[in-house]
Amino acid sequence: xxTNFRLRRQITVAVARKDxxxxxxxxxxxxxxxxxAAIVMVMFAFALDNDGILQQVAPGLVWLATLFSMLVVIQRxxxxxxxxxxxxALRVAGVDPGALFVGKALALMVQLFALETLLVATxxxxxxxxxxxxxLGMAFVTVIVATxxxxxxxxxxxxxxxxxxxRETLLPLLLLPVVAPVLIGATRATEAAFGxxxxxxxxxxPWIGLLAVFAVLFGVVGAxxxxxxxxx
Amino acid sequence: MTSRKSTxxxxxxxxxxxxxxxxxxxxxxxxxxxxxDVVQGSTVRLMYIHVPSIWVxxxxxxxTALCSATYLxxxxxxxxxxxxxxxxxxxxxxxxxxxxxxxxxxxRITWGTYWVWDARLTSTAFxxxxxxxYLAVRRLGGTHRQxxxxxxxxxxxxxxxxxxxxxxxxxWRSLHQDASVANTNAKVELDGLMLFSLFxxxxxxxxxxxxxxxxxxxxxxxEDAVADRGLDAAILSRRDEAQV
Numbered sequence: 071x072x073t074n075f076r077l078r079r080q081i082t083v084a085v086a087r088k089d090x091x092x093x094x095x096x097x098x099x100x101x102x103x104x105x106x107a108a109i110v111m112v113m114f115a116f117a118l119d120n121d122g123i124l125q126q127v128a129p130g131l132v133w134l135a136t137l138f139s140m141l142v143v144i145q146r147x148x149x150x151x152x153x154x155x156x157x158x159a160l161r162v163a164g165v166d167p168g169a170l171f172v173g174k175a176l177a178l179m180v181q182l183f184a185l186e187t188l189l190v191a192t193x194x195x196x197x198x199x200x201x202x203x204x205x206l207g208m209a210f211v212t213v214i215v216a217t218x219x220x221x222x223x224x225x226x227x228x229x230x231x232x233x234x235x236x237r238e239t240l241l242p243l244l245l246l247p248v249v250a251p252v253l254i255g256a257t258r259a260t261e262a263a264f265g266x267x268x269x270x271x272x273x274x275x276p277w278i279g280l281l282a283v284f285a286v287l288f289g290v291v292g293a294x295x296x297x298x299x300x301x302x
Numbered sequence: 303m304t305s306r307k308s309t310x311x312x313x314x315x316x317x318x319x320x321x322x323x324x325x326x327x328x329x330x331x332x333x334x335x336x337x338x339d340v341v342q343g344s345t346v347r348l349m350y351i352h353v354p355s356i357w358v359x360x361x362x363x364x365x366t367a368l369c370s371a372t373y374l375x376x377x378x379x380x381x382x383x384x385x386x387x388x389x390x391x392x393x394x395x396x397x398x399x400x401x402x403x404x405x406x407x408x409x410r411i412t413w414g415t416y417w418v419w420d421a422r423l424t425s426t427a428f429x430x431x432x433x434x435x436y437l438a439v440r441r442l443g444g445t446h447r448q449x450x451x452x453x454x455x456x457x458x459x460x461x462x463x464x465x466x467x468x469x470x471x472x473x474w475r476s477l478h479q480d481a482s483v484a485n486t487n488a489k490v491e492l493d494g495l496m497l498f499s500l501f502x503x504x505x506x507x508x509x510x511x512x513x514x515x516x517x518x519x520x521x522x523x524x525e526d527a528v529a530d531r532g533l534d535a536a537i538l539s540r541r542d543e544a545q546v
Contacts, residue, residue: 226459230439230456237442240435240438240442243434244435247432247463248432248463250467250471251467251470254471254473255470258474258477280470280473283466284466287462291459291462295455295459299452301451
């Protein structure tokens with residue numbers, strides 16, 4: 071069984087590395103998605119006229135922008151697979167679907183983490199958010215735990231909505247309801263980190279707990295359900 | 303199936319008659335015989351549709367999940383389970399929509415607003431959207447088995463995500479206790495004919511659900527059969543072309 075585990079770990083690392091290399095070479099995240107996320111933040115400022123309001127709702131806006139950008143990144147990550155039938159080839163080759171799932175989720179995690187760091191920094195700059203050191207720590211933990219959950223669930227539903235004609239448009243409809251707990255939890259925890267509306271740091275911890283439950287749940291479920299979903 | 307003109311059998315006809323009678327009785331009890339509420343007046347009559355609707359929706363989605371699990375875990379993978387799951391899902395969506403609409407109307411009159419962001423309503427709206435997604439996945443195309451597997455896995459995922467969302471929403475709302483007009487946890491005191499009407503509603507709507515699912519899954523069988531025949535006919539005509 072230990073060779074089995076080692077093999078799976080190799081697959082996971084190989085898949086994650088492949089995805090990140092593709093991203094690094096194409097720079098889609100840096101050139102297209104990050105500017106899109108930044109534009110979304112700017113548009114929020116246009117829509118929500120008043121300065122005071124922006125500061126109050128900054129946490130929610132950061133995570134909304136994250137979710138919208140994430141849809142683009144997930145579609146990209148699976149478009150890469152469906153071109154030339156790469157995903158089918160991996161399955162036919164007998165690659166363990168659980169390891170494939172975790173590998174893709176890991177790559178997605180790295181990309182999302184970079185994106186969210188950018189968005190939090192944008193919020194600090196554009197929306198006049200002020201964070202203490204403790205707040206920064208809480209924001210960091212929130213981003214990590216939320217990203218893990220988002221990556222697992224995004225990879226799972228991305229596999230369902232991957233590639234074929236008429237299916238990409240399904241991803242937002244399927245994914246956004248499922249990530250509602252992450253939106254709720256991450257926003258409330260970020261509120262605690264930013265101190266919005268007088269929230270204290272300690273109020274954030276229950277929400278981080280919720281995010282952790284979400285991440286674990288969808289990590290396990292995703293590894294099991296990913297195989298049947300991509301077996302076409 | 304023989305060349306019948308409808309998907310009815312003697313069983314569903316009997317069931318249909320019973321359902322019609324019970325619904326008529328429900329309408330009479332709900333609209334005419336039962337009294338108005340002391341506080342809510344006549345708007346309480348909406349409850350005789352609202353509560354049974356959401357009850358049926360829950361049953362429908364549980365059946366969808368059970369049938370999906372049966373399909374995925376069985377060796378024979380009989381498509382009957384998939385069709386019942388699909389039919390049940392469709393009817394569940396209709397009844398959730400019905401309950402949201404009747405609840406909205408009731409809320410407009412009682413609370414003065416069509417919607418409040420409390421835990422129960424938000425979770426119900428979420429339930430609605432999730433199963434709309436389920437229906438969309440069923441229409442993605444491909445073979446019957448692909449459809450069955452995709453929607454089966456999705457239905458089982460919904461079993462996990464819906465309680466999780468409900469819990470998160472409750473956690474969210476419990477920390478944001480605004481002084482709201484709408485007290486959705488208020489227990490309505492029911493007795494006598496009102497309580498009987500409510501139970502009658504629940505039973506008659508459940509039977510209505512059964513009747514609808516029976517017919518709908520037969521129609522789904524016919525749709526699948528038509529699609530298969532169309533495919534066979536196309537293959538035959540291509541073969542004929544080749545032989546000439």
